[in-house]
Amino acid sequence: STITNHMPTAELQAIDAAHHMHPFSTNEDLAKEGVRVITRAKGVYLTDSEGEEILDAMAGLWCVNIGYGRDELAEVAARQMRELPYYNTFFKTTHVPALALANKLAELAPGDLNHVFFAGGGSEANDTNIRMVRTYWAEKGKPEKNVIISRHNAYHGSTVGSASLGGMAGMHAQGGIPIPNIHHINQPNWWAEGGDMTPEEFGLARARELEEAILELGEDRVAAFIAEPVQGAGGVIVAPDTYWPEIQRICDKYEILLIADEVICGFGRTGNWFGSQTVGIRPHIMTIAKGLSSGYAPIGGSIVCDEVAGVIGNCEFNHGYTYSGHPVAAAVALENLRILEEEKVIDHVRNVAAPYLKEKWEALVDHPLVGEARIVGMMGSIALTPEKETRAKFASEPGTIGLITRERCFANNLVMRHVGDRMIISPPLIITRDEIDEMFVRIRKSLDEAH
Ligand code: PLP
Numbered sequence: 001s002t003i004t005n006h007m008p009t010a011e012l013q014a015i016d017a018a019h020h021m022h023p024f025s026t027n028e029d030l031a032k033e034g035v036r037v038i039t040r041a042k043g044v045y046l047t048d049s050e051g052e053e054i055l056d057a058m059a060g061l062w063c064v065n066i067g068y069g070r071d072e073l074a075e076v077a078a079r080q081m082r083e084l085p086y087y088n089t090f091f092k093t094t095h096v097p098a099l100a101l102a103n104k105l106a107e108l109a110p111g112d113l114n115h116v117f118f119a120g121g122g123s124e125a126n127d128t129n130i131r132m133v134r135t136y137w138a139e140k141g142k143p144e145k146n147v148i149i150s151r152h153n154a155y156h157g158s159t160v161g162s163a164s165l166g167g168m169a170g171m172h173a174q175g176g177i178p179i180p181n182i183h184h185i186n187q188p189n190w191w192a193e194g195g196d197m198t199p200e201e202f203g204l205a206r207a208r209e210l211e212e213a214i215l216e217l218g219e220d221r222v223a224a225f226i227a228e229p230v231q232g233a234g235g236v237i238v239a240p241d242t243y244w245p246e247i248q249r250i251c252d253k254y255e256i257l258l259i260a261d262e263v264i265c266g267f268g269r270t271g272n273w274f275g276s277q278t279v280g281i282r283p284h285i286m287t288i289a290k291g292l293s294s295g296y297a298p299i300g301g302s303i304v305c306d307e308v309a310g311v312i313g314n315c316e317f318n319h320g321y322t323y324s325g326h327p328v329a330a331a332v333a334l335e336n337l338r339i340l341e342e343e344k345v346i347d348h349v350r351n352v353a354a355p356y357l358k359e360k361w362e363a364l365v366d367h368p369l370v371g372e373a374r375i376v377g378m379m380g381s382i383a384l385t386p387e388k389e390t391r392a393k394f395a396s397e398p399g400t401i402g403l404i405t406r407e408r409c410f411a412n413n414l415v416m417r418h419v420g421d422r423m424i425i426s427p428p429l430i431i432t433r434d435e436i437d438e439m440f441v442r443i444r445k446s447l448d449e450a451h
């Protein structure tokens with residue numbers, strides 16, 4: 001028989017438990033209060049199979065930038081599916097959705113980031129980047145320049161390559177990663193690791209770890225440095241102001257390609273089209289996904305500068321995905337970009353949503369559980385602590401209070417995420433002031449209950 005939204009929740013949960021394997025979950029945890037079956041969504045609200053309305057302060061997985069329920073995207077997808085549901089861009093063929101999207105991205109991206117290599121999502125795009133930067137240096141006669149430096153706690157995806165770039169210890173413990181020639185330096189998390197240093201001193205010290213690593217490995221061996229302008233899944237770690245200028249200086253000095261992973265930061269999340277513009281860096285490659293289509297279709301890619309794209313174009317780059325530039329996903333992404341532009345969503349972020357959110361977010365430090373509160377544009381984090389003055393950690397296993405708080409949020413119909421004992425938000429960019437007010441009612445209630 002057909003399984004539908006209208007079946008009793010318990011039956012849907014039982015089928016899910018029997019057959020559906022969930023990412024980053026254990027069966028025990030899934031079973032505890034039962035998975036919630038999400039049936040529809042509109043704007044910033046999800047609806048579950050019990051009819052509860054849940055405020056999604058994470059925009060799904062940091063991706064639904066224009067909010068849920070935009071019919072225009074559904075119509076574009078249906079039209080494209082009828083006209084040309086699939087064709088590839090291998091072997092001397094192209095199609096309008098892919099070339100038009102590449103053209104639009106070249107217009108939006110800063111500097112000479114004029115060329116796009118498409119992928120199915122962010123993980124695949126970062127795998128592309130690993131092979132592209134190594135191939136670039138090999139073609140330049142420097143095959144030994146193949147080490148990529150990344151950061152601990154970074155999240156760059158779940159494929160073998162992208163998870164190797166990432167610095168998540170839990171991921172490195174499984175499945176034979178990292179692959180060779182990936183090196184990790186520390187993240188600029190002043191709250192947790194800054195000790196007696198000022199944020200400015202700490203930012204410089206952490207950036208200089210890149211230089212130390214390059215000198216240790218040998219500058220002839222380092223191909224690229226990859227980082228998110230604002231580290232997302234690592235805890236929305238906002239680097240001190242001194243950090244990025246120093247990183248840029250070091251990359252320039254040692255001829256290291258700079259890859260900005262814009263999978264979360266791109267498409268308005270930080271108040272500019274790209275996070276690189278917010279933190280003032282000039283990457284050679286930007287990884288994009290998520291907000292590119294606002295999550296309505298799976299698509300990602302790498303936006304590549306003239307120099308690297310020129311070299312790669314001159315050799316046969318033996319790399320590509322069946323769904324590179326998938327016409328339906330590309331058409332949906334183009335429509336999403338049209339909406340972002342024509343509805344001036346980034347102006348709304350800068351002038352309305354982000355300033356209001358920042359005021360309310362930073363005021364959370366008056367709560368007894370909250371140490372620091374950091375926010376850039378529409379991505380924010382708070383550090384939970386038993387003692388603000390000393391930036392102390394809880395005696396319990398790291399993540400315990402974070403998990404409790406997340407569960408209180410969920411019970412209060414609010415999706416918020418925890419990374420260890422940091423709580424994170426990344427709401428749809430179209431959120432209104434009234435919806436922000438409602439979000440804070442639920443956040444404060446949940447924090448009070450967790451305290
Ligand atoms: N890079 C960053 C910064 C991400 O946050 C993510 C996903 O959360 C990825 C890459 C991986 O993207 P995807 O899940 O689309 O493969």
